[in-house]
Amino acid sequence: MQNVYLAATSATPEVDFRFDSHRMSLKGESYPENAQAFYGPLLDAVGSYLAACRGTTIQIDVQLAYFNSSSTKLLMSLFEQFNQAALAGNHVLVNWFHDEEDDTILEFGEEIAEDYPALELLTQALV
Amino acid sequence: MSQALAAPSSQQIAGQLLQQPPTVQSINTNYDVLALFSDDIALANLPVVDDGRPVGIINRNTFMSQLARPFHREIFGRRACTAFMNAAPLTVDYHLPLTELSYQVLSAGEAVLSDGFLITRDGEYAGLGQGIQLVQALADQQAEKHRQMMESIHYASVIQQSFLQSSRREMAAALTDYSMIWQPRDIVGGDYYYFVRRPHGFFVAVIDCTGHGVPGAFMTLIMASALKQVLTSHDLTNPAELLGAINRQVKESLGQLAEHEQDDEDFELRSDDGMDCAFCWFDTDARTLTYAGAKTPLFLLRPEDEEIGSIDGNKKGVGYVGTPLDYTWDNQTIALPAGSRVYITTDGIIDQIGGAKRIAFGKKRFKAALLSRRDAPMAEQQRELLARFADWQNEHSRRDDVSLFAVHLP
Numbered sequence: 001m002q003n004v005y006l007a008a009t010s011a012t013p014e015v016d017f018r019f020d021s022h023r024m025s026l027k028g029e030s031y032p033e034n035a036q037a038f039y040g041p042l043l044d045a046v047g048s049y050l051a052a053c054r055g056t057t058i059q060i061d062v063q064l065a066y067f068n069s070s071s072t073k074l075l076m077s078l079f080e081q082f083n084q085a086a087l088a089g090n091h092v093l094v095n096w097f098h099d100e101e102d103d104t105i106l107e108f109g110e111e112i113a114e115d116y117p118a119l120e121l122l123t124q125a126l127v
Numbered sequence: 128m129s130q131a132l133a134a135p136s137s138q139q140i141a142g143q144l145l146q147q148p149p150t151v152q153s154i155n156t157n158y159d160v161l162a163l164f165s166d167d168i169a170l171a172n173l174p175v176v177d178d179g180r181p182v183g184i185i186n187r188n189t190f191m192s193q194l195a196r197p198f199h200r201e202i203f204g205r206r207a208c209t210a211f212m213n214a215a216p217l218t219v220d221y222h223l224p225l226t227e228l229s230y231q232v233l234s235a236g237e238a239v240l241s242d243g244f245l246i247t248r249d250g251e252y253a254g255l256g257q258g259i260q261l262v263q264a265l266a267d268q269q270a271e272k273h274r275q276m277m278e279s280i281h282y283a284s285v286i287q288q289s290f291l292q293s294s295r296r297e298m299a300a301a302l303t304d305y306s307m308i309w310q311p312r313d314i315v316g317g318d319y320y321y322f323v324r325r326p327h328g329f330f331v332a333v334i335d336c337t338g339h340g341v342p343g344a345f346m347t348l349i350m351a352s353a354l355k356q357v358l359t360s361h362d363l364t365n366p367a368e369l370l371g372a373i374n375r376q377v378k379e380s381l382g383q384l385a386e387h388e389q390d391d392e393d394f395e396l397r398s399d400d401g402m403d404c405a406f407c408w409f410d411t412d413a414r415t416l417t418y419a420g421a422k423t424p425l426f427l428l429r430p431e432d433e434e435i436g437s438i439d440g441n442k443k444g445v446g447y448v449g450t451p452l453d454y455t456w457d458n459q460t461i462a463l464p465a466g467s468r469v470y471i472t473t474d475g476i477i478d479q480i481g482g483a484k485r486i487a488f489g490k491k492r493f494k495a496a497l498l499s500r501r502d503a504p505m506a507e508q509q510r511e512l513l514a515r516f517a518d519w520q521n522e523h524s525r526r527d528d529v530s531l532f533a534v535h536l537p
Contacts, residue, residue: 029480029526031527065485066526068339069337069474101484104477
């Protein structure tokens, strides 16, 4: 499984998916004009990666300051995939980073934890 | 035929950059070249052409600096001018499109910018093109494309705003103290609002369609027409039912059904668009507000409240693939004593990045801004909010469309 690295742009986050070490990271902002075009290939890559995971411990670090509504839907699809993988016996740890004053991002993380209970989601305040 | 699709008039070609400076033949001497460069101080590049066949380009600066070297003039003066010629200049056809030319120039390297390039017609030398003119032509072309696009979007904005006019008129007729902010991020946008009055109340919808800009604006038209249609057959005093009806209509018209809801093969091509929104019916006699929300909360400030409260709607958006076809939203009915203020906003204000830490404006700052002018007329309260919002955004770019409906009920 090929690792994926995409440098951040003003409208897309840095993507660092190290499938070989089971660590993924998303960092930055997400409001591309065509969110499907940006996230579609990532969802596919994650799908193939997860299909081969058995009892694996996977860590995902998310540090997003802004994402628009179409990115939100695709991020949800991503967490949905990880949630399925967690239900299938993998251990998925999500570190959800947010600025200590950023309630909007914090609340979003809490919502993901609520919607995808199989994920072990930890909200982490950045001071 | 593919020709029918091309727009020859708008296609810019290399030939437009054509210049016809004097030329020399490869049998001419360097003294001949020196004479030409000395006669015309503006002559930067001299094409070498033998019987219509392009041979090379002699660049003034290269030539002069070569000739200035010790004894070079004496040694090379009477020799053929090909000595200091760029013998492999970029050579392009007269009809080569400018954009294609610019890529060729880039891959040919820096020399093209100083030496220029040869332009041929049917393989025969036609003239010379200069790098600086190419840059100028590309800049003009870019500016022209931008102008055309902006004109088109500005006109689209006229259409979109005229769509909002009846709601504006109805608001002005029904409400005494209110404010409606509608600021698309890109001239047109995906935010939309609808307002209509009835003898015993009014209905208001604040809608955030997926996307912004032109695709967002397309979505507002789809949603506006769906809303208009369901209003003919459904009761506007039941907002939750309206949301359910729009959900069904949009999912069916855009083919946004989940995999098990349809048998279509083109799963990849389907859109997944919809709207987050708040629909409200205010009953003037009963003084109750019936609210149904799709990922859009309602903010409230009643006279006895110390803080601005909020009521969350359902967590499903309307029309999306992930929202079931038969999903039902919930109505919540709230008593609103005289003097109550109601705010409905799309996520554009609350999610806007700004401040020293580049984080979202957030609900806290939103509420604090409103509370700081809690008894002021709506227009003044909105001014305060917008001033704080602008301060927060500062030099950061606007991330999304911004809409806010706010009403102070007498």
